[in-house]
Every structure is written in structure tokens, then in C-alpha cells.
Amino acid sequence: MAVPVRLPTVLRPAAGGQSVVAIEGETIGEVLGSLQAEYPAMSGQLLTNEGVLHRFVNVYVNDDDVRYLDKLDTPVSDADTVSIIPAVAGGAA
Amino acid sequence: MPPYRSIIDLIGNTPLVDVSQLSPNPRVAIFAKLEGQNPGGSVKDRPALAMIEDAEKAGRLEPGATLIEPSSGNTGIGLAMICRVKGYRLKVVLPTNVSVERRQLLELWGAEIIESPGAEGSNGAVRLARKLAAENPEWVFLYQYGNDANPRAHYEGTGPEIWKDCPEVTHFVAGLGTSGTLLGVGRFLKEKKPEVQLWAVEPPSGELVDGLRNLDDGYIPPIFLANGGDELLDRKTVVGPRDSIEWTRRLRDIGVFCGISSGAAMAGAVKCASQIADGVVVFVAADGGWKYLSTGAWTGDIDDVVERAKSVIYF
The missing domain is CATH 3.40.50.1100 (Rossmann fold)
Structure with missing residues (x-):
């Protein structure tokens, strides 16, 4: 089952310039693993060597940050959109 | 009540107002903490x-x-x-x-x-x-992103105020920003009542992240890391400009005039209310609407307002 994954500008060169790619996987962990396998230039940028999410990478299923769902075990389907978004300072601070 | 000695003494002790008539779930009450009542006009x-x-x-x-x-x-x-x-x-x-x-x-x-x-x-x-x-x-x-007095202001002020006015609270919703409000209020409420859930609302990062050259240019506020933000928060959800403005207008419809980030927090409170069986949601309305009159947020064509909001920091 292919899930649409939106890439941030900074990762698009690693995917031949594409902003959205369709990636197989039933969980966020599977999707990110497949993504790195398909586009090796992303390796190490999303998941650390220990297999956890890189601290400056936020991954959303639709509108929700997976760190506060089931992290890499968060389930996804082809009806969802996964977005990878770098951590930035936001808001009316 | 004796007169205040200085305008500074008016900071804090803001009112909580019931906006449950906008709740999508009759078993969930929603209260707004009106931070626009502060003398400088915002929670900050x-x-x-x-x-x-x-x-x-x-x-x-x-x-x-x-x-x-x-x-x-x-x-x-x-x-x-x-x-x-x-x-x-x-x-x-x-x-x-x-x-x-x-x-x-x-x-x-x-x-x-x-x-x-x-x-x-x-x-x-x-x-x-x-x-x-x-x-x-x-x-x-002073560096608000790294200054522990920022979350402490909410641990010692905003949090106890909410607890005093509404000990029934089950969910607390606020914008993320520096994370000071969520960390300070959140830690206070969880110490009093560990089952309280904390929901962070943030605007879409949109084009703001386009300027990053690599992922290591990312930024997490030092106070978020120092206060165990990852462990403290229970949910983080993005609210876009259309939802933010629509809920800002619905609050206006019941007489609550607040800024666009308050509409975003209300949208987060509404999402929360629609996903739980019952409860009491308190959210922070960070400022009043005055500073956003020029955006046409209440009276302009919604599509135009949303389009303009995409290029302006309103959160």
C-alpha cells in the first residue's frame, strides 16, 4: 500500500526534485525505512543509527506529530498523508 | 479593591470564559483563558x-x-x-x-x-x-526560548489560575511557540492531576522551512528540551490558517474578540473535544483581536484573508 509522503525542500534533491513521493509501508517506521532505501541520499537524515527519529525531524500523519501518537509504530494507510517537516522556531513568541 | 500601584501589577489573573456553545460534543465543555486582558494585550x-x-x-x-x-x-x-x-x-x-x-x-x-x-x-x-x-x-x-523564567511564569501564574478557576480541567490546549505556556501550565496541572492531557497547537511551517539548508539547521527551544517537553506533551497538531480564521470568527459570533492564534487554539480545543467521550477543555486565547484588524480577519472574504494569512506571521 503506497502512502503519499510530502518532502521538505531540503530533502527534495535526494529524491530527484520530487515534492511528494509514494512509499510502501503500514507504519511510519516502515515508510521512513522504505523511503531511505529508495533514496539512499536520505540515509541517516531521518532515522538515527539507533533507529529513532532524528531530533530535528518532525513527521506528521495528516495534522498530527507522530512523536505524540505511537512514534514509529503509528499506523498509516493510503488515505493518509505523511509530511516530513524540519523543526523550526514558530509562533508569536 | 485598592488601586493598583503600577500597570505592571495588572499582569495575570485573567478570566476564564465558557465557550461551550461552540463545542462539537455536548459532553465536553470548553473554556477560553482570555490573555488579551493583560495590560500589554497578550499572554506574553x-x-x-x-x-x-x-x-x-x-x-x-x-x-x-x-x-x-x-x-x-x-x-x-x-x-x-x-x-x-x-x-x-x-x-x-x-x-x-x-x-x-x-x-x-x-x-x-x-x-x-x-x-x-x-x-x-x-x-x-x-x-x-x-x-x-x-x-x-x-x-x-533575556532569550525567551532559553530562559527558564518563561515557563516558570506559567507554572507560578497561569497554571494555578486555571486550577483555581477550573479544577475540573481534563485537557489543556495552547499554541506551541517558545513552549513556555504549555510547559509551565502543563507541569503545574499534571502535578495536581496527572491525568490531564496537554495538546500543543502549531501553525503550518509552510515556506518558513524552505530557507533551511540542511536538517541540522533545525531549532528546538532550549526550554523545551530542558523541561522534558517530549515527555510532557500528549499531542501536537497543526492548525492551518483557514481553520484558525473560521474559529476566530465563530468566537466573535459569541462575543469573544480574540487574535488569530486564539482561533487556532480553539480549533485545537474543538478537535480535542470531538475525539474524547467527555471532559473539560481549557485553551489559551493568547491575545485580543485588536492587533489583527488590518488583516480583515473578521470582515474580509475568507479566501482572501486565508491567502494573506499565509504570508504573515499571525500565530
Whole structure:
């Protein structure tokens, strides 16, 4: 089952310039693993060597940050959109 | 009630108002904490005062001292008001793409505005302020993203106020920003009632992240890391400009005039209410609507307003 994954500008060169790619996987962990396998230039940028999410990478299923769902075990389907978004300072601070 | 000795003494003790008539779930009550009632007009009066008093106690602020701070508006405005009263000078590093009223308020309090590129958002303002602070060691850099007085203002003020007015609270929703509100209120409420759930609302990062050259340019506020933000928060959800403005208008429909980020927090509260069986949701309405009149948020064509909101920092 292919899930649409939106890439941030900074990762698009690693995917031949594409902003959205369709990636197989039933969980966020599977999707990110497949993504790195398909586009090796992303390796190490999303998941650390220990297999956890890189601290400056936020991954959303639709509108929700997976760190506060089931992290890499968060389930996804082809009806969802996964977005990878770098951590930035936001808001009316 | 005796008269207040200073405008600064009016900071805090804001009212909680029931907005449950907008709840999508009849078994979930929603209350708004109206931070626009603070004298500087926003929730940021609280950390601004706490950081200044903390620096005074530590002997970091001599009379007539100059402060520098990155802010997309509200912290700068709160600091500017307090600096005016206390006789300090303030330089605010402000992204160019904020509402005209935010700029006008900084000017009326006498703050000096140093512009940072709008396309870089708050990240760019933080970066420039850090650089200028390093180059000018005589300036006092309170640094709201890394100053523990920021979450402490909410741990000692906002949190206890909510607990006193609404001990029935089951869910607390607020914008993320520096994370000071969520961390401070959240830690206080969870100490009193561990089952309270904390929901963070954030705006879409949109084009603001396009300027990053690599992922290691990312930024997490030091206070978020120092206070175990990852463990404390229970949910983080993005609310886009359309939902933010629609809920800002619905609040207006019941007489609550608040800013666009308050509409975003209300949208988060509504999402929360629709996903739980029953409960009491308290959310922070960070400021009043006054600073956003120029955006046409209430009266303009919704598509036009949403389009404009995409290029302005409203959160």
C-alpha cells in the first residue's frame, strides 16, 4: 500500500526534485525505512543509527506529530498523508 | 479593591470564559483563558515580566540598561511596555512580515525595531538576535526560548489560575511557540492531576522551512528540551490558517474578540473535544483581536484573508 509522503525542500534533491513521493509501508517506521532505501541520499537524515527519529525531524500523519501518537509504530494507510517537516522556531513568541 | 500601584501589577489573573456553545460534543465543555486582558494585550506580558524581574534579582539589569530580544510581536510588546515603565531600553528583532499593529505597538512603547528577513520567520529573528547579542555583550539578552523564567511564569501564574478557576480541567490546549505556556501550565496541572492531557497547537511551517539548508539547521527551544517537553506533551497538531480564521470568527459570533492564534487554539480545543467521550477543555486565547484588524480577519472574504494569512506571521 503506497502512502503519499510530502518532502521538505531540503530533502527534495535526494529524491530527484520530487515534492511528494509514494512509499510502501503500514507504519511510519516502515515508510521512513522504505523511503531511505529508495533514496539512499536520505540515509541517516531521518532515522538515527539507533533507529529513532532524528531530533530535528518532525513527521506528521495528516495534522498530527507522530512523536505524540505511537512514534514509529503509528499506523498509516493510503488515505493518509505523511509530511516530513524540519523543526523550526514558530509562533508569536 | 485598592488601586493598583503600577500597570505592571495588572499582569495575570485573567478570566476564564465558557465557550461551550461552540463545542462539537455536548459532553465536553470548553473554556477560553482570555490573555488579551493583560495590560500589554497578550499572554506574553507574563514571561516578559518574569524574565525582567529574574534578571533584576540576578543583578543583570542596571538602571537604563539596553535589552535585545527576538520576537514576532507579543513578547516584544510586553517587554516594551515593562521597559517603558522601568526605564530600560529595548531593541526587538522583528521579522518583516508581521501585522502593522504589532510594529505600531512596539513603536509607541519606544522600542527600537531591528528587521529580520520575513522569509526566515522566527528562526531568522532568533538567529540575528543571537548574533547581535554576541557582538554587543553590554546588551542584556533575556532569550525567551532559553530562559527558564518563561515557563516558570506559567507554572507560578497561569497554571494555578486555571486550577483555581477550573479544577475540573481534563485537557489543556495552547499554541506551541517558545513552549513556555504549555510547559509551565502543563507541569503545574499534571502535578495536581496527572491525568490531564496537554495538546500543543502549531501553525503550518509552510515556506518558513524552505530557507533551511540542511536538517541540522533545525531549532528546538532550549526550554523545551530542558523541561522534558517530549515527555510532557500528549499531542501536537497543526492548525492551518483557514481553520484558525473560521474559529476566530465563530468566537466573535459569541462575543469573544480574540487574535488569530486564539482561533487556532480553539480549533485545537474543538478537535480535542470531538475525539474524547467527555471532559473539560481549557485553551489559551493568547491575545485580543485588536492587533489583527488590518488583516480583515473578521470582515474580509475568507479566501482572501486565508491567502494573506499565509504570508504573515499571525500565530
